[in-house]
Amino acid sequence: MQDIKRRLKEMIVTELRLPDIKPEEIDDDAPLFGEGIGLDSLDAVELVVLVQKQFNVQIADMDEGREAFMSVRTLADFIRERSAPQTG
Numbered sequence: 001m002q003d004i005k006r007r008l009k010e011m012i013v014t015e016l017r018l019p020d021i022k023p024e025e026i027d028d029d030a031p032l033f034g035e036g037i038g039l040d041s042l043d044a045v046e047l048v049v050l051v052q053k054q055f056n057v058q059i060a061d062m063d064e065g066r067e068a069f070m071s072v073r074t075l076a077d078f079i080r081e082r083s084a085p086q087t088g
Contacts, residue, residue: 004055004076004079004080005028005072005073005076006023007054008072008075008076008079009023009024009026009072010023011050011054012026012032012037012039012047012072013026015046015050016039016043016046016047018037021037026072027071027072028071028072028073028076029071029072029073030071030072031070031071032047032069032070032071032072032075033069036071044065044069047069048065051075051079055079055083056083057078057079057082057083058082
């Protein structure tokens with residue numbers, strides 16, 4: 001789980017071009033949007049694509065994305081749950 005969170009933080013800083021933030025400065029529970037890291041709707045679209053590309057996890061709709069993108073922790077949980085092998 002720590003590895004997913006570390007990768008997410010590095011990806012957010014690097015891919016969304018946030019030069020004033022270091023990955024280790026991002027709190028796991030800080031909001032990604034608004035008063036937290038300060039991402040906007042364009043960043044959200046980019047983040048959806050990055051998560052799909054880097055983790056092979058699909059985000060079905062805006063409601064699912066809104067819930068997953070609350071913080072690094074919620075996004076890591078979302079990825080972990082969706083990438084776990086499904087048992088039948």
